[in-house]
Amino acid sequence: MSHDALALPPLRTEIKLAEETFLTDDFLRQLINVGEVDVLVGLATHNNAKTIGAIVQSIQSCILRSYTRDRVVIINADGGSRDGTPELVTGISIDDLRPLSNLHSLRTLHSISTQYANTPSSTAALRTILAAAELLRAKACVVMSPESPSIDGEWISKLLHPVRYDSFDLATPTYRRHKFEGLLITNLLYPMTRALYGLRIREPYMQDFGFSGRLGSEFLSQNAWADGSGEDGIELRLTLAAITGKRRICQSFLGQKEHVERRSADLVPALRQTVGPMFATLESTFSTWSSVTGSQPVPTFGPEHEVSLGPLRVNRKRLRQMFSSGVAELETVFHSILAPSTLVELQRIARLEEEDFVYPAELWVKTVYEFAASYQKSVINRDHIIQALAPLFRGRVLTFLTENRNGTAEDVENNIEGLCLEFERLKPYLLQMWETRE
Amino acid sequence: MKEMIISELSQALHELARGFAHYLPRLIVMLILAFAGWAVAYFVKVLLRSLLRLLRFDKLSENTGASQLLNKAALPPASEVLSRFVFWLVWLGFILVGVSVLGILGLQEQVAKFFFFLPRLFTALFILFFGLLAAGFFSRAALLAAVNANVPSPRMLSFAVRSIIIVFVLSIVFEELGLAEQTMLVAFGIVFGALMLGLALAFGIGGRNLAQGFLERRFLRPKKEEGEDELSAL
Numbered sequence: 299m300s301h302d303a304l305a306l307p308p309l310r311t312e313i314k315l316a317e318e319t320f321l322t323d324d325f326l327r328q329l330i331n332v333g334e335v336d337v338l339v340g341l342a343t344h345n346n347a348k349t350i351g352a353i354v355q356s357i358q359s360c361i362l363r364s365y366t367r368d369r370v371v372i373i374n375a376d377g378g379s380r381d382g383t384p385e386l387v388t389g390i391s392i393d394d395l396r397p398l399s400n401l402h403s404l405r406t407l408h409s410i411s412t413q414y415a416n417t418p419s420s421t422a423a424l425r426t427i428l429a430a431a432e433l434l435r436a437k438a439c440v441v442m443s444p445e446s447p448s449i450d451g452e453w454i455s456k457l458l459h460p461v462r463y464d465s466f467d468l469a470t471p472t473y474r475r476h477k478f479e480g481l482l483i484t485n486l487l488y489p490m491t492r493a494l495y496g497l498r499i500r501e502p503y504m505q506d507f508g509f510s511g512r513l514g515s516e517f518l519s520q521n522a523w524a525d526g527s528g529e530d531g532i533e534l535r536l537t538l539a540a541i542t543g544k545r546r547i548c549q550s551f552l553g554q555k556e557h558v559e560r561r562s563a564d565l566v567p568a569l570r571q572t573v574g575p576m577f578a579t580l581e582s583t584f585s586t587w588s589s590v591t592g593s594q595p596v597p598t599f600g601p602e603h604e605v606s607l608g609p610l611r612v613n614r615k616r617l618r619q620m621f622s623s624g625v626a627e628l629e630t631v632f633h634s635i636l637a638p639s640t641l642v643e644l645q646r647i648a649r650l651e652e653e654d655f656v657y658p659a660e661l662w663v664k665t666v667y668e669f670a671a672s673y674q675k676s677v678i679n680r681d682h683i684i685q686a687l688a689p690l691f692r693g694r695v696l697t698f699l700t701e702n703r704n705g706t707a708e709d710v711e712n713n714i715e716g717l718c719l720e721f722e723r724l725k726p727y728l729l730q731m732w733e734t735r736e
Numbered sequence: 737m738k739e740m741i742i743s744e745l746s747q748a749l750h751e752l753a754r755g756f757a758h759y760l761p762r763l764i765v766m767l768i769l770a771f772a773g774w775a776v777a778y779f780v781k782v783l784l785r786s787l788l789r790l791l792r793f794d795k796l797s798e799n800t801g802a803s804q805l806l807n808k809a810a811l812p813p814a815s816e817v818l819s820r821f822v823f824w825l826v827w828l829g830f831i832l833v834g835v836s837v838l839g840i841l842g843l844q845e846q847v848a849k850f851f852f853f854l855p856r857l858f859t860a861l862f863i864l865f866f867g868l869l870a871a872g873f874f875s876r877a878a879l880l881a882a883v884n885a886n887v888p889s890p891r892m893l894s895f896a897v898r899s900i901i902i903v904f905v906l907s908i909v910f911e912e913l914g915l916a917e918q919t920m921l922v923a924f925g926i927v928f929g930a931l932m933l934g935l936a937l938a939f940g941i942g943g944r945n946l947a948q949g950f951l952e953r954r955f956l957r958p959k960k961e962e963g964e965d966e967l968s969a970l
Contacts, residue, residue, distance in 0.1 A: 482969035503970060566884050568969040612967060620886055627883050627890045631876060677795075679873060685880040695967065 321429055325412040329433050332408045336368035337361070337458065338436035342423030343374055346444040347381040353442065353449050354390045354409070360451030361407055365458075371434060374411040375426040377418030383444075384411035420571075421532040428518045436511045438462040440469075443505035456550040457508035460599060467545035469508035470537065472500045473555035474604035477702055477710045478612070480555075481695050482565075484714050486666060487534070487572055493721035494580070495541045496590040500549060500603055502537045503572045509536065513545055531575030538579050542586045551600025565688050574684045577673040588729060593722060605707035617696040618655060622648040624689020631686050635672040640664050644690070657690075657697040659720040665690055667724060671731035759838070766834030773830020781823035788815035802868050825854075860912040867905025871898045896935075903927055 321329075339357050343350060354372065361370050374387040388411045414426045424441065431439045438461040440454055453471075460466040483501060491502040517539050540547050580587070595602075625632070625648040632641050643661055650656075666687075673683050702710045788794075797803045797814035811817055832847040875898035882890030907924035911917055 479968050480970055481967060505970075565969055572970065616886075620883075623886075623890075624883050627879065631880070678876065682876055682880055685884060688884050 321426065321433075322412060325410070325426075325430075326433075328410045328412075329430055332371050332406070332410065332434060334369065335371045335406075335408075335434045336437050337365055337370045337462065338427070338431045338434060338439040339370065339372045339454065340424070340427035340431075340439060340441040341372065341374045341387065341444050342377070342418075342420060342427065342441065343379060343383045343387070343444045344377040344418035345379045345381045345383060347379070347383050347386055350383050350386050350444050351390060353444055354387055356449055356451045357442070357454055358390070358407065360454045363451065364455050365462075368462075370407045371430075371436075372407075372409040373427055373430045374409070375423040376411060376413045377423060378413060378416040384413065387411050421530065424532045424536075425518070428514045431511055431514045432518055436514075438508065438510060439514055440508040441504075441506065445505075449506070450553075453506060453552045456552055456599065457506060460548045460550060461508045461510050464548070465546060466508075466548045466597075467510040467513040468537065468540040468547045470499055470501050470504050470547065470549050471506045472549050472551045472598070472601070472603050474551075474553060474606060475555050476610060477605045477607060477705070477707070478610050478699060481698065482568055482572060482691070485662070485694055485698055485717065486691070487576065489663075489714070489718040489721040490576065490666065491537075491541075492593045492718050493725050494587040494590065495538070495583075496593045497541055497547065498593050498595045498718075499537065499541075499547065503531070503534045504537060505533065506552065507533070507536075508550075509540075510545075513540055513543070516543060531571045534572055534575045535579065538576075538583065542583045547596050549596055549598040549602065551598070551602070551604070554606075565691065566685055569684050569687055569691070570681070573687065574680070577670050577684075578680075580670060581674055584732070588732075591722075591725075593718070603711070605710055607707060612699055614696060614699065615652065617692045617699075618652050621657075621689055621693035621696065624692070628686055628689065631678065631682065634677045635683060635686060636665065636668050640668055644693075647693070655693075655696060655700070657693045659717050660724070662690075662694045662697075663717075663720045663724045664727065666721075667728040667731065670728060674732065762838050765837050766831075769834035769837065770827075770831050773827050773834070776830065777823045777826035780826050781819045784822055785815055785819040788818065793818070796869070802865075829854075856912055856914065860909045863912060864905060864909050867901065867908070871901035871905065874898075874901060900928075900931065903931075 339361075341350070341353070357372060361368075372387065374384055376384045388409050390409070410430075412426060414422045427439070427441060430436075438458055440457045440461075442449055442454065457469045457471065460469045480501075483503060487502050488498075488500055492498050513536075517536055520539065537547075625644050629641075629645075632644070636644070640661065644665070647655065647657060647661075669683060669687055672678075673680055677683070698713070702713055705713065793815045794803065794813045797806075802814055806812070806814060806817060812820075829851070832850055836844050836847045875894040878897040879890050879894035881887075882893045887893065903924065907920055910920040
């Protein structure tokens with residue numbers, strides 16, 4: 299199995315990395331034993347024993363079926379699992395699959411697991427995977443989220459193929475989602491990324507994605523985490539790095555995105571992971587986004603998106619109440635962040651009856667842009683700015699739910715498209731605020 | 737007799753003239769020092785005011801809540817107050833140095849005490865400023881956390897956090913200044929103890945249900961209405 303590894307002399311980069319790296323000696327030893335690879339599959343895990351077995355088997359089956367001539371490694375970066383997840387990853391032997399599928403690999407397939415910390419951190423996990431990819435000189439890499447039970451081998455192929463064979467540097471996913479799933483993506487991340495950088499990437503915050511070794515090395519050398527600014531939202535930062543680095547980006551339709559239930563209180567961490575990094579990178583990427591007007595589609599394999607319309611029962615009253623109380627209680631905070639006219643308008647809609655309640659797209663876009671400008675100016679602590687957005691986002695969600703309650707897939711798409719165009723139309727407003735620094 | 741009176745008078749006048757001649761240069765030095773002090777203090781004031789404006793000190797003091805206090809007291813902005821304070825401090829320092837040149841024994845001791853007190857005054861001001869900054873930061877953090885967790889009365893919680901920190905900071909400031917140390921220590925102990933006891937009683941007995949609700953929300957998954965679905969942000 300490991301003839302390639304034995305044939306390789308120690309590489310200069312390996313020695314350099316071994317001297318400077320944050321990787322453990324044991325992990326480094328395992329990587330050096332693997333040698334160079336063509337394909338790397340990364341799994342960032344933390345207590346995923348329920349799903350990880352099936353996912354690893356899917357990966358192995360996909361590799362045996364479609365990448366028989368490639369040298370492959372599965373890297374598991376674990377954040378201190380206590381349910382035996384790492385053991386499951388390394389314990390599943392490829393020999394288990396052979397009798398079932400009659401598939402054979404002509405090259406090597408390794409599985410390695412390392413614990414990067416005792417507590418989970420997507421940044422540390424991805425950094426470990428990127429460092430391993432650089433050390434092994436992987437040509438194409440794919441990172442899969444271990445949370446989703448619906449992953450099959452096809453997902454890996456769909457993300458890997460464009461990078462391995464079509465010279466793309468980044469393959470972002472698109473999914474079939476319920477119309478009310480991923481609301482932060484549809485109401486903020488996608489429209490704002492599109493308006494700022496001019497590319498219609500449906501899932502800028504990626505949980506499953508493929509990337510080239512070149513992009514990985516470039517991103518790793520940017521060292522965005524050295525000053526602590528890259529602590530959150532590493533997935534979004536990678537997308538933005540690919541955009542600003544003018545790398546070739548595509549989208550691949552993967553299939554149904556399973557709903558992973560989270561607490562509603564998880565909204566603030568979600569904002570920190572996504573909106574925080576998006577606002578933070580605006581400063582360094584100003585020269586790129588300030589000159590962009592309009593937007594272009596990116597090459598897409600499969601449908602650009604799919605929407606399911608099943609019934610969903612949402613507590614609209616609670617959303618409404620949390621919006622109104624947020625606007626009232628955080629008035630002093632909003633005084634520092636928002637323009638007086640925007641705040642007055644928010645206070646007006648906060649007083650509306652539930653059936654009359656509308657948070658218009660224009661007001662929402664202005665709110666987001668004013669938050670971005672305030673974040674850049676650090677009018678108050680930056681994390682407080684992100685937290686203050688949560689109640690307002692709930693208000694916007696309520697309007698989105700109301701507008702699309704009986705909407706078809708096309709209606710929902712038109713609604714999102716309308717919001718995107720509003721973000722593009724009001725981009726000069728952000729530029730104007732950006733240029734009038736205090 | 738007449739000659740004696742004239743002699744005594746002329747001697748007294750001579751002594752007065754000698755004394756005046758003795759003190760006149762010192763008086764002139766004191767006046768020069770006072771005048772030079774005014775010029776230096778004015779220069780320091782202008783320089784400090786510009787520097788504070790450049791560093792957006794008023795914005796910072798707005799965030800600490802100090803500006804609101806100044807507004808209520810009909811005082812100018814924080815940068816102006818601080819630069820005026822430094823002006824008077826520097827000028828007073830020069831005047832006191834001038835007074836010590838006069839060689840009046842009792843005054844010299846007071847002047848020394850004043851200069852000995854200055855470092856403590858600056859330390860106290862430093863603690864007060866950063867204490868107010870911390871109070872503003874933590875009260876806002878509490879307010880945001882309470883709003884996002886849908887906790888009732890977030891402003892009251894935020895106010896309580898701010899008050900506790902300010903009381904704590906003031907007690908340290910007074911201790912640093914050496915003003916009524918014992919009184920302040922006892923007063924702080926009483927206020928802080930009473931506050932904690934009051935909160936414990938109010939939360940534990942009066943607000944038993946509220947406490948139960950709070951702990952449930954904090955540590956248990958929120959109860960969903962029957963059939964209610966969770967929305968996913970990402």
